Amino acid sequence: MTFGVFIHRADSVYDDSPAERYQFPRMYLERASAMVGDWVLYYEPVKVRGSKGYYAIARVERIVPDPTAENMYVALIEPGSYLEFPNPVPFDHGGSPIERGLLNEAGRISGRAQAAVRPISPTDFDRILERGLAEEQPLLPRVGDVLRLPDLPLQMDEAPVPFVYEQERERIPALTTRTLRDRMFRRVVLRAYDERCAVTGLKLINGGGRAEMAAAHIRPVEHNGxxxxxxxxxxxxxxxxxxxxxxxxxxxxxxxxxxxxxxDRDGVESLINKTGKLIGPTMQRDRLHPAFLRWHRENCFKR
Structure with missing residues (x-):
C-alpha cells in the first residue's frame, strides 16, 4: 500500500464524484492499484482559477474496470472516509512545491507534477495533512468547552500547536472518527457560508464569540451522506x-x-429570507448537489 495523489477539478471531463469514485485511464492502473486500502490526497491544479490546491483526503477501497468506458477504471472510495480540509493547502510553499517529491535532481519541478495519479511519500503526505487540518484559529463550538483531542490541540489559552500526524499506521484511523469529522465538517461548511444561516440570512455570534450556526448534512451520515x-x-x-x-x-x-x-405556516415563512431562496456559497464548486436535495425531498420532507 502507498499514499497517493488524485488530481481532480470540478469541471473535469471524467466521471468523478470525489467522495464516491475517481475515474482514470488504463495508463494509471498500476499506480492506482498500489493505493488500494490506503489514503490519497485530492489536488486541484494551479491552472484552475482560485485553485484549492490539496483540499481533501480519502481512502481507496478497491479499483474496478469502468463498465461504461473502454480502457477506463474507477477507484471506489471507502464510504465515510472522504474528508475535506478546513484549510486547503496551496501547491507552492516558500517558493517550492509543498510536495517535495516532485522536484528533480536539479531542484526543479519534474514532469511527475502533471500525472493525474501519482504516489506521494509519507513525509510529503504528513506535511500536507498537517497544514490541511491545522487549527491556529479554531472555529469555536456553539456552546461548552473547546474540545481537546490527541494530536489536534485546541487550547485557547496557549500558543497555537500544530497538528501532529505520526507516521505509524495505527494512528491513521483517527481520520475516520466521528468527533474529528464533525468538527472538520462544521469548519468547512460554516466558512463556505460565511457563518450565516442559509435560510434566514442571519449571522449570529453569541457573547462567547461563537457562531450560532450548525453544519447540517442534507443527506444524513446515518443514511450514507x-x-x-x-x-x-x-x-x-x-x-x-x-x-x-x-x-x-x-x-x-x-x-x-x-x-x-x-x-404555523406564517411563523415559519417569516423566518425565511425575503428572496425565498437559499443563500448559498459564492463558489460554484461549493454549491449543493441536486442528488442530495432530491434525497431530502423524497425521504425527509413532509409534503
Missing part, C-alpha cells in the same frame, strides 16, 4: 430542527419549500 461541502448547509438552531424533521426542504432551484403539515 458524505462529509462533503456539497452535502452541507449552515443553519441556525430552529431552522436546523425544522430541516431535519422535514418541515422545510429545498428545490433544485434552491427555493425554500415549506411543508403543508406545518401548524
Amino acid at each position: 458524505p462529509d462533503i461541502i456539497n452535502n452541507g448547509l449552515a443553519l441556525s438552531g430552529t431552522v436546523h430542527w425544522m430541516f431535519d424533521r422535514g418541515l422545510i426542504s429545498l428545490s433544485d432551484d434552491l427555493d425554500v419549500l415549506v411543508s403543508r403539515q406545518v401548524n
Whole structure:
C-alpha cells in the first residue's frame, strides 16, 4: 500500500464524484492499484482559477474496470472516509512545491507534477495533512468547552500547536472518527457560508464569540451522506430542527419549500429570507448537489 495523489477539478471531463469514485485511464492502473486500502490526497491544479490546491483526503477501497468506458477504471472510495480540509493547502510553499517529491535532481519541478495519479511519500503526505487540518484559529463550538483531542490541540489559552500526524499506521484511523469529522465538517461548511444561516440570512455570534450556526448534512451520515461541502448547509438552531424533521426542504432551484403539515405556516415563512431562496456559497464548486436535495425531498420532507 502507498499514499497517493488524485488530481481532480470540478469541471473535469471524467466521471468523478470525489467522495464516491475517481475515474482514470488504463495508463494509471498500476499506480492506482498500489493505493488500494490506503489514503490519497485530492489536488486541484494551479491552472484552475482560485485553485484549492490539496483540499481533501480519502481512502481507496478497491479499483474496478469502468463498465461504461473502454480502457477506463474507477477507484471506489471507502464510504465515510472522504474528508475535506478546513484549510486547503496551496501547491507552492516558500517558493517550492509543498510536495517535495516532485522536484528533480536539479531542484526543479519534474514532469511527475502533471500525472493525474501519482504516489506521494509519507513525509510529503504528513506535511500536507498537517497544514490541511491545522487549527491556529479554531472555529469555536456553539456552546461548552473547546474540545481537546490527541494530536489536534485546541487550547485557547496557549500558543497555537500544530497538528501532529505520526507516521505509524495505527494512528491513521483517527481520520475516520466521528468527533474529528464533525468538527472538520462544521469548519468547512460554516466558512463556505460565511457563518450565516442559509435560510434566514442571519449571522449570529453569541457573547462567547461563537457562531450560532450548525453544519447540517442534507443527506444524513446515518443514511450514507458524505462529509462533503456539497452535502452541507449552515443553519441556525430552529431552522436546523425544522430541516431535519422535514418541515422545510429545498428545490433544485434552491427555493425554500415549506411543508403543508406545518401548524404555523406564517411563523415559519417569516423566518425565511425575503428572496425565498437559499443563500448559498459564492463558489460554484461549493454549491449543493441536486442528488442530495432530491434525497431530502423524497425521504425527509413532509409534503
